[in-house]
Amino acid sequence: MQKTSFWKAGHTPTLLSSFFYFDLSFMVWVILGPLAVQIANDIGLTPAQKGLIVATPLLAGALLRIVMGVLVDHLQPKKAGLIGQLVVMAGLVWAWLGDLHNYHAILALGVILGVAGAAFAVALPLASRWYPPEHQGMALGIAGAGNSGTALAALFAPTLAIMFGWQNVFGLCLIPLGVALLVYMVFAKDAPSAPPPKSLVAYLQVLKDRDAWWFMFFYSVTFGGFSGLASSLTIYFNGQYGLSPVTAGYFTAACVFAGSMVRPFGGRLADRIGGIKTLSMMYMLAATFLLIASFGLQSPAMAVVIFVAAMLSLGVGNGAVFQLVPQRFRKEIGVMTGLVGMAGGIGGFYLASSLGYSKQLTGSYQGGLIVFAALAIVALLGLSTVKNRWRTTWGSAAMTNAKI
Numbered sequence: 001m002q003k004t005s006f007w008k009a010g011h012t013p014t015l016l017s018s019f020f021y022f023d024l025s026f027m028v029w030v031i032l033g034p035l036a037v038q039i040a041n042d043i044g045l046t047p048a049q050k051g052l053i054v055a056t057p058l059l060a061g062a063l064l065r066i067v068m069g070v071l072v073d074h075l076q077p078k079k080a081g082l083i084g085q086l087v088v089m090a091g092l093v094w095a096w097l098g099d100l101h102n103y104h105a106i107l108a109l110g111v112i113l114g115v116a117g118a119a120f121a122v123a124l125p126l127a128s129r130w131y132p133p134e135h136q137g138m139a140l141g142i143a144g145a146g147n148s149g150t151a152l153a154a155l156f157a158p159t160l161a162i163m164f165g166w167q168n169v170f171g172l173c174l175i176p177l178g179v180a181l182l183v184y185m186v187f188a189k190d191a192p193s194a195p196p197p198k199s200l201v202a203y204l205q206v207l208k209d210r211d212a213w214w215f216m217f218f219y220s221v222t223f224g225g226f227s228g229l230a231s232s233l234t235i236y237f238n239g240q241y242g243l244s245p246v247t248a249g250y251f252t253a254a255c256v257f258a259g260s261m262v263r264p265f266g267g268r269l270a271d272r273i274g275g276i277k278t279l280s281m282m283y284m285l286a287a288t289f290l291l292i293a294s295f296g297l298q299s300p301a302m303a304v305v306i307f308v309a310a311m312l313s314l315g316v317g318n319g320a321v322f323q324l325v326p327q328r329f330r331k332e333i334g335v336m337t338g339l340v341g342m343a344g345g346i347g348g349f350y351l352a353s354s355l356g357y358s359k360q361l362t363g364s365y366q367g368g369l370i371v372f373a374a375l376a377i378v379a380l381l382g383l384s385t386v387k388n389r390w391r392t393t394w395g396s397a398a399m400t401n402a403k404i
Contacts, residue, residue, distance in 0.1 A: 006138050010130035015142055017187040018123040021081060022146025024180035025119035028088060028173055029057055030150045032110060033231035033352075034157035034252065037238045037245040038166045043101050047239070051356015053103075054231040055349045056110030061117020062345025068121035069338020074197045076190040077126035081119065085181045088116045089174060096171035119146075120341040125333050128326055129191035133400050134271065137323030141267025144322060147315075148260035150230040151253045158234070158249035195331050206332050206339065214386055215325055215336070216343035218279065221379045222317035224347015225286060225372060229311060230256045232352045236365060241300040251304050259311030266319025274403040275324035276387045280380060282317035286310055287376035294369035318344075327404060328394050347375075 032039070033054040040050045071080035091112035100106060127143035128136060160169045206212050233255055237248035270278040289310035297303045321340070329336040354368035361367075391404050 006135050009132055009135050010127075010139060011189060011191070013187040014130055014189050014191075015127050015139060017184050018127045018143045019146045020180050021085070021184040021188070022119055022123035022143060023149040023152070024146075024177050025085070025088070025116040025123075026147050026149030027152045028092070028149075028177060029061055029113055029117040029119075030054075030227070030231050031113065031153045031157055031169070031173065032057060032106070033150075034154045034234045034245075034249045035161055035166050035169060036235050037248065038158065038161050039106060042166070043103065043106075045103060047360040048356045049103055050235055051232070051353045051359070053106050053110055054235065055228075055352035055356070056107050057113040057117060058227055058231060058345045058352060059349035060111040060114020061120075062114075062342040062349065064114050064118040065121040065338045065341040065345065067338075068118040069335045069341075072121055072125050072338070073195070073335060076194060077122050077129075078184075078188050078190050081122040081126070081184060081188075082181070084115055084118055084122060085177070085184070088113070089177055089181075091115065092170045092174050092177070096167065096174075100167055117345060118341075120344075121338040124322065124337045124341075126188060126190070128333055128337075129194055133327055133330070136326040137267030137269075137271035137275070137319060138264065139267070140322040140326070141264035141319040144267070144318060145260055145263045147226065147230075147263065147318075148257060150227070151257035151260060154230070154234060154249045154252040154256055158245040162246065195333075206329070206335055211328055211386075211390075212336065212339060214382065215321065215328070215340050217382065218379055219318070219321045219340045220343040220347030221372075221375050222279075222282070222286075222314050222321055223341075223344030224349075224351055225290070225376070226256075226259050226311060226314040226318060227344065227348030228351025228355070228372070229307065229314075230259070231348065232355050233307065236355065237300060237303070239359060240296065240365065241303070243300060251300060254304055255307040255311045258308045259315035262312050262315040263319040266316035267323050268319075269316065270320040270323035271403065275320045275327075276383060276390065276404060278320040278323075279317055280383055280387075282313045282320060283376045283380040283383070286313035286317065287373045287380070289313060290369050290373035290376065294366045294373065296364065296366065324390075324404065327400055328390075 095109050123143050131139040233252040234248045237243045237251050293306045355365050358367040
């Protein structure tokens with residue numbers, strides 16, 4: 001069967017505006033990570049509390065992705081995205097002008113910022129519904145590369161905090177967020193082939209399918225590793241090597257940028273050689289690099305190299321997971337994006353919080369990193385148990401043009 005070229009197969013303005021919307025939403029979602037060192041010094045936080053303030057937006061975003069997934073299917077992605085973005089911008093106004101100088105206020109802000117993390121459940125269905133099965137990996141890789149916004153936060157937030165104060169950074173975030181919303185409203189369009197809305201009970205039916213749980217677990221490791229490290233590495237480089245918040249932010253940005261920019265490559269590679277093979281290789285590499293990092297490298301430069309390698313592996317794995325999900329759950333892509341994204345956020349919450357508790361209880365980040373490396377191995381073993389069934393049922397050549 002003749003395949004249509006990628007750039008002619010879908011709707012490019014929607015794809016690129018989805019990326020931009022997602023990118024700026026992710027920047028805001030993890031903004032507490034790059035600011036955590038300065039916030040902690042200002043209001044006095046323990047290592048565990050620092051870990052929890054950067055992990056809270058991840059957990060809130062994970063749970064809110066289910067809500068956003070429901071809105072996407074009932075209101076269509078574009079309208080759901082508008083509602084989410086307005087809530088985030090209102091929260092940023094409060095953060096900018098309100099009193100945030102206590103631990104519980106920062107945690108409350110983290111919950112509001114979770115709405116920005118729920119943008120995942122908007123951007124991916126918005127893009128996915130425009131593209132045929134053989135181009136899902138590339139389309140969702142490009143849209144999903146919006147997680148590069150985490151690099152923008154790490155790159156600019158610590159410097160802006162020194163120049164204007166960390167609370168004013170929330171006000172400054174409103175400027176690019178407003179531009180992204182304008183672009184999104186002008187250029188993004190809902191696909192004409194969107195599935196009809198389902199009842200709330202129908203969403204629960206998806207959870208009866210064991211494949212849904214497998215995808216949730218696989219993504220909790222790949223995206224959980226990525227988002228957890230993106231939120232925590234500024235604290236890690238500051239605590240482990242004594243780097244200034246700005247320098248730690250630059251080091252974090254290098255790691256995060258690598259992991260986010262390879263997501264389209266991960267989707268493209270999965271389109272070419274199959275999502276299962278791609279994901280298997282990435283789990284093995286991610287586990288290896290996280291284990292190496294757990295032993296505490298002598299220099300921050302060497303640590304950056306290892307964390308970049310780990311983030312590259314996790315980023316490619318993110319793209320590979322979302323090459324597979326639309327093949328298996330194309331009619332339920334809205335709710336599955338929410339469920340799988342939720343699992344990814346929960347994985348990130350676990351990693352970010354466990355690093356903080358590990359540091360407080362043992363004086364080292366080693367325990368948190370070792371456990372997450374072990375989870376990558378468990379995911380690899382799990383993938384090996386389902387691959388034959390997947391390739392002979394919904395992933396067979398008779399069922400799809402895509403490589404599984």
